[in-house]
Amino acid sequence: xxxxxxxxxxxxxxxxxxxxxxxxxxxxxxxxxxxxxxxxxxxxxxxxxxxxxxxxxxxxxxxxxxxxxxxxxxxxxxxxxxxxxxxxxxxxxxxxxxxxxxxxxxxxxxxxxxxxxxxxxxxxxxxxxxxxxxxxxxxxxxxxxxxxxxxxxxxxxxxxxxxxxxxxxxxxxxxxxxxxxxxxxxxxxxxxxxxxxxxxxxxxxxxxxxxxxxxxxxxxxxxxxxxxxxxxxxxxxxxxxxxxxxxxxxxxxxxxxxxxxxxxxxxxxxxxxxxxxxxxxxxxxxxxxxxxxxxxxxxxxxxxxxxxxxxxxxxxxxxxxxxxxxxxxxxxxxxxxxxxxxxxxxxxxxxxxxxxxxxxxxxxxxxxxxxxxxxxxxxxxxxxxxxxxxxxxxxxxxxxxxxxxxxxxxxxxxxxxxxxxxxxxxxxxxxxx
Amino acid sequence: xxxxxxxxxxxxxxxxxxxxxxxxxxxxxxxxxxxxxxxxxxxxxxxxxxxxxxxxxxxxxxxxxxxxxxxxxxxxxxxxxxxxxxxxxxxxxxxxxxxxxxxxxxxxxxxxxxxxxxxxxxxxxxxxxxxxxxxxxxxxxxxxxxxxxxxxxxxxxxxxxxxxxxxxxxxxxxxxxxxxxxxxxxxxxxxxxxxxxxxxxxxxxxxxxxxxxxxxxxxxxxxxxxxxxxxxxxxxxxxxxxxxxxxxxxxxxxxxxxxxxxxxxxxxxxxxxxxxxxxxxxxxxxxxxxxxxxxxxxxxxxxxxxxxxxxxxxxxxxxxxxxxxxxxxxxxxxxxxxxxxxxxxxxxxxxxxxxxxxxxxxxxxxxxxxxxxxxxxxxxxxxxxxxxxxxxxxxx
Numbered sequence: 001x002x003x004x005x006x007x008x009x010x011x012x013x014x015x016x017x018x019x020x021x022x023x024x025x026x027x028x029x030x031x032x033x034x035x036x037x038x039x040x041x042x043x044x045x046x047x048x049x050x051x052x053x054x055x056x057x058x059x060x061x062x063x064x065x066x067x068x069x070x071x072x073x074x075x076x077x078x079x080x081x082x083x084x085x086x087x088x089x090x091x092x093x094x095x096x097x098x099x100x101x102x103x104x105x106x107x108x109x110x111x112x113x114x115x116x117x118x119x120x121x122x123x124x125x126x127x128x129x130x131x132x133x134x135x136x137x138x139x140x141x142x143x144x145x146x147x148x149x150x151x152x153x154x155x156x157x158x159x160x161x162x163x164x165x166x167x168x169x170x171x172x173x174x175x176x177x178x179x180x181x182x183x184x185x186x187x188x189x190x191x192x193x194x195x196x197x198x199x200x201x202x203x204x205x206x207x208x209x210x211x212x213x214x215x216x217x218x219x220x221x222x223x224x225x226x227x228x229x230x231x232x233x234x235x236x237x238x239x240x241x242x243x244x245x246x247x248x249x250x251x252x253x254x255x256x257x258x259x260x261x262x263x264x265x266x267x268x269x270x271x272x273x274x275x276x277x278x279x280x281x282x283x284x285x286x287x288x289x290x291x292x293x294x295x296x297x298x299x300x301x302x303x304x305x306x307x308x309x310x311x312x313x314x315x316x317x318x319x320x321x322x323x324x325x326x327x328x329x330x331x332x333x334x335x336x337x338x339x340x341x342x343x344x345x346x347x348x349x350x351x352x353x354x355x356x357x358x359x360x361x362x363x364x365x366x367x368x369x370x371x372x373x374x375x376x377x378x379x380x381x382x383x384x385x386x387x388x389x390x391x392x393x394x395x396x397x398x399x400x401x402x403x404x405x406x407x408x409x410x411x412x413x414x415x416x417x418x419x420x421x422x423x424x425x426x427x428x429x430x431x432x433x
Numbered sequence: 434x435x436x437x438x439x440x441x442x443x444x445x446x447x448x449x450x451x452x453x454x455x456x457x458x459x460x461x462x463x464x465x466x467x468x469x470x471x472x473x474x475x476x477x478x479x480x481x482x483x484x485x486x487x488x489x490x491x492x493x494x495x496x497x498x499x500x501x502x503x504x505x506x507x508x509x510x511x512x513x514x515x516x517x518x519x520x521x522x523x524x525x526x527x528x529x530x531x532x533x534x535x536x537x538x539x540x541x542x543x544x545x546x547x548x549x550x551x552x553x554x555x556x557x558x559x560x561x562x563x564x565x566x567x568x569x570x571x572x573x574x575x576x577x578x579x580x581x582x583x584x585x586x587x588x589x590x591x592x593x594x595x596x597x598x599x600x601x602x603x604x605x606x607x608x609x610x611x612x613x614x615x616x617x618x619x620x621x622x623x624x625x626x627x628x629x630x631x632x633x634x635x636x637x638x639x640x641x642x643x644x645x646x647x648x649x650x651x652x653x654x655x656x657x658x659x660x661x662x663x664x665x666x667x668x669x670x671x672x673x674x675x676x677x678x679x680x681x682x683x684x685x686x687x688x689x690x691x692x693x694x695x696x697x698x699x700x701x702x703x704x705x706x707x708x709x710x711x712x713x714x715x716x717x718x719x720x721x722x723x724x725x726x727x728x729x730x731x732x733x734x735x736x737x738x739x740x741x742x743x744x745x746x747x748x749x750x751x752x753x754x755x756x757x758x759x760x761x762x763x764x765x766x767x768x769x770x771x772x773x774x775x776x777x778x779x780x781x782x783x784x785x786x787x788x789x790x791x792x793x794x795x796x797x798x799x800x801x802x803x804x805x806x807x808x809x810x811x812x813x814x815x816x817x818x819x820x821x822x823x824x825x826x827x828x829x
Contacts, residue, residue: 011445164445313435324437329444338435354438355449361533362575364455367675370731370778378731378778393775398782406443413455415448417441 008229008237009372009407011330013203014164018285021293023171026309027279028101032074032300033084033094033341038062039139040088043070045095051078056106056276059095066141068131072097073278073298075104084302087326087346089333094300094341109274115186123190123271130276132267136233136260137327139345142267145259148252152191156242156251157184159200159207159261160226160233163328166348168281169261170204171294176265177210181218183264186271188220191257196221198261199238201228230330231374231405282342284310286325288317288351303340303349313351325350330406360415369408369418375401379408383421391432399425459535461671465664469545469716470499472647473654477549477605480648486606495653499544501553505560506540507531513569534574539563542582542720545654546713546760547589550601555593559585579767580727583760590760608650618650619711620750620757629699629815635707644710655716658709665719674723675732678739682718683709685743689804693751696812714746717759727767734770734777740800741766741773748807752814 036043043060053059053076058069080096108129112118118126127143134140136158157180161169173180184196196218200207202225215221224242226232235258239251247253259267262280269275278298285292290311297306307313325332326340329350340349369379377398385393402422409419448454473495482492514521514530521527540560547556563585571577589597601609603618619634626633635641638649647657655661669676690708694700709715722728722742729738742762750758776792783789 319435319437322437323440323444325440325442325444329442331442332444333442334437334440334444336437336439338437350444351437352444354440355446358449358454359529359533360448361455361535362573364458364575365725365728365730366455366458367725367730367732367735368672370781376782378734378774378781380730381774381778396779396788398779401782404442409441410443410445411447413448413453413458415446415454419443420441 007374008162008227008232009411010228011164011230011410013228014285015167015170018165018167018283018292018294019170021291023175023281023294023296024309025296026301026306027296027298028074028099028103029298029301029305030099031079031302032072032097032099032298033082033302034059034070034072034097034300035084035086035092035094035341035343036060037086037088037092038070038133038344039066041066042092045081045093047078047095049078049080052076053078053097054104054106056109056274056278059097062131062141066144068128068133068141068143069276070131071106071276071278073300074099075102076100084341085335085337085339087333087335087340087343089326089335097300108276111273112271115271118189118271120190120192123186126270126274127190127267130266130270130274132263132270132277133344134260135262135266135277135280135344135347137331137345137347139343142259142263145250145252145257146187146190148250148257150252151255152193152252152257153255154195154197154243154257155184155187155191155193156238156256156258157187157196157198157261157264158233158235158238158258159198159204160238161201162230162233163330163348164230165285165350166283166328167285168283168294168347170207171283172265172281172296173200173261174206174210176268177207177214179265179268180261181211181214181221182272183266183268184221185218186267187257187259187264193257194220197224197242198222199224199226199242201226201232203228230407231403234374234403234405236403237374277344280342280344280347282306282346283348283350285348286350286352288313288322288353290314297342299342299344301342303342303346304338306342307338307349307351317351317353322351322353325352330410331404358415363414363416366413368411368413372407372411374405374407375403377402377422379418379422382425383418386421386425386428389428391428394425394429400429402426456532458671458673459538461668461673462538463541465668465671465673466541466545466720468660468663468667469654469657470496472657472660473499473545476648476656477653481606484607486610491606495549498549498551498556498653499541502540502542502544502556502560503537504540505557506538506543506564507536509560509564510534510536510569513565536564539568539581539585543585546582546586546652546716548597548601548603549605549653550603551589551597552600555589555596558593559589561585562588575726577726578771579764580721580724583721583764586760587764603652604650619644619707627815629694629697629704631701631703635703641703641706641710644707649711651711652713655713658715661715661719668719668723674719675735677732678723678728678735679715679718681736681739682722682742682746683714685740686714686746689744689747689807690751692808693747693811693815696808697815699815708750712750712757713759717763718742721759721763727770729770729774729777731774731778731781733781734774737773737777737796738766738770741769741803744800744804744807747811748803751811752807 045060047059053072057072059072060070076097076099079098083091084094086092124146132142188196239256243254245254324335382399406419477495478492481487563581567581567584568577645658668674687705691705694704745762746758749761780789
């Protein structure tokens with residue numbers, strides 16, 4: 001229906017800031033902290049203090065829905081179980097591993113020789129063993145998506161990175177273009193899909209330049225440029241653009257599976273060498289960082305060390321008047337103490353001075369929030385329904401459709417926390433249901 | 434270890450930019466009024482002075498009158514804050530508060546839609562009704578249900594119109610001298626004669642071109658369609674208003690007027706054109722029907738709102754006894770902007786589904802029924818032929 005064509009708003013990208021310096025590999029931090037939390041699920045620890053671990057050794061298990069192992073990202077000794085700040089904004093228990101700098105590999109990491117013989121189920125089993133999860137930000141276990149019963153026509157690599165400041169996918173793709181295509185071709189086999197599409201924003205000409213010459217070796221893989229709008233990286237938006245179909249729940253209903261580009265690159269290593277998910281790229285950027293750049297790090301690396309490697313904070317920064325944001329500036333979370341560790345879903349840390357305070361009048365009812373909403377909600381009405389605790393009305397207004405992109409707050413001329421109201425309304429619905 | 438500030442996503446806000454925000458929207462809105470104020474000054478001041486029917490000081494009266502409206506509104510709002518708000522202790526905090534509640538806008542708009550020779554005390558009365566009753570008693574900026582300026586206008590229209598007419602009314606120094614006009618504005622001629630004739634409705638004022646330019650009798654600053662269109666383009670380009678609200682509103686009135694003309698035997702395209710160019714329709718559609726606080730918030734709601742305004746304006750204008758239908762229909766529809774918002778909010782996000790079809794059908798039936806009733810009633814009121822010699826007096 002014509003009303004429901006996905007749409008977005010242009011936001012200034014501020015990406016050049018972290019593109020200036022090359023991808024910085026920082027593979028041996030003195031300590032890593034493996035958080036015992038994946039998505040919202042607590043993990044079961046299976047190592048004790050004093051245990052020697054190797055890279056790729058299983059140290060914890062996710063149980064129940066999405067069960068999969070979690071691996072050590074450096075070799076060394078488990079020295080403590082400590083609480084650390086997690087990207088979810090809470091303190092969670094983590095396994096502290098002291099790095100022995102020997103890079104000992106677990107015996108499970110070995111070169112796979114018979115890749116062409118692997119069946120769809122073998123590949124999906126590999127995803128599970130590798131603890132592969134979506135590196136875009138949701139952290140959803142990848143293998144569950146591939147176990148779908150729906151026939152899949154196309155695997156889409158989401159390299160759109162529509163949030164401002166973040167460049168981690170961009171950097172990773174340009175460093176390993178071949179691996180991305182390999183990973184995608186394995187993902188296509190894991191989904192029995194004939195087609196693979198890599199979606200990226202039009203201005204990322206580097207990605208096009210790097211990938212296009214390689215495409216001849218990978219039949220069925222295409223590039224797809226999306227407009228420079230936010231939230232163009234939203235799963236539903238991409239699937240709608242590419243398949244011309246829409247869906248209610250999961251993209252599989254439209255015959256598509258969407259994965260982040262970093263996930264595909266990790267999967268290339270998973271298949272070829274059985275290296276599980278132990279590292280990722282993270283963008284350290286923002287006006288509060290001296291030399292914004294991207295780091296390739298083992299999971300569990302303290303962000304503090306990365307900020308120091310990036311030159312530290314700018315001198316003029318007053319932390320009490322600045323935000324330390326885990327994730328992108330549109331959907332991320334303010335972390336109050338800069339003791340964060342890198343986990344699978346953390347694509348960026350942005351340090352940003354707060355803008356000068358301005359006086360803002362009350363809501364004037366301009367309706368820009370409703371105008372900007374990519375899912376056609378009317379946030380002002382949802383706010384009114386929330387204030388009267390009218391969960392029936394909230395439901396009718398489809399508050400559950402909100403994906404918290406933050407555009408309504410972004411465009412509000414009166415600086416009202418309107419997306420927060422919608423989030424609360426959503427919460428009320430969930431509790432009520 | 435450093436402690437950082439807390440905050441809520443998104444951490445980027447357009448409102449933090451200097452070139453964006455409610456202040457900027459209101460500034461652009463005021464700039465949008467300038468073409469109309471400029472034209473009002475030209476028509477009722479400069480032109481009259483050049484023709485020798487006003488003194489040099491009288492030339493400035495239209496401008497002074499409009500500014501006075503803004504100042505009176507600010508004083509009323511300032512007094513209200515001083516009396517009710519404990520936090521207002523200094524002049525600076527008072528001015529700060531006033532700047533955030535855009536106190537002068539109702540007064541300026543009210544002055545613009547009043548006749549030129551409205552006595553100042555009537556203007557003060559209107560400003561009190563607009564600012565105090567329609568705005569502040571509802572909770573101030575952002576909480577009012579009715580358009581403040583229109584409430585002020587309605588209060589004056591229902592009680593003090595005679596006073597205004599005795600003081601000189603809408604006709605400026607030059608227009609009074611033209612016999613053909615005989616003290617009437619185009620719409621009042623229509624409501625007293627009930628005849629759709631080019632000779633009585635348009636000819637006394639020259640041609641439709643004069644209607645478009647705005648050199649016809651009427652309220653101080655609402656006569657010029659040209660100035661309204663310039664403002665419309667500016668306000669739409671600056672995204673202060675939604676372009677489709679005035680277009681749908683005026684379009685609906687145009688089509689329904691045309692139908693009324695056809696039913697009454699007057700098929701000329703001049704009649705609907707006359708209908709949209711006369712009275713405060715252009716002004717109301719561009720500045721009042723788009724007023725954000727008192728109209729629906731979501732785009733679909735705004736469309737439905739504009740459609741309803743169109744049919745009600747036609748109903749009030751052609752069937753009601755009162756010559757102007759714009760103010761009445763906007764005030765009337767202001768009551769319904771909240772329910773419209775609620776329904777269209779659901780329809781917009783759901784699309785046409787089982788859950789929303791009833792609401793859509795009810796809205797469509799309502800609009801069609803009101804329009805049909807207006808057409809039916811109007812057809813029995815108006816004729817296209819001139820029967821009464823009384824009317825001839827005007828242009829002979």
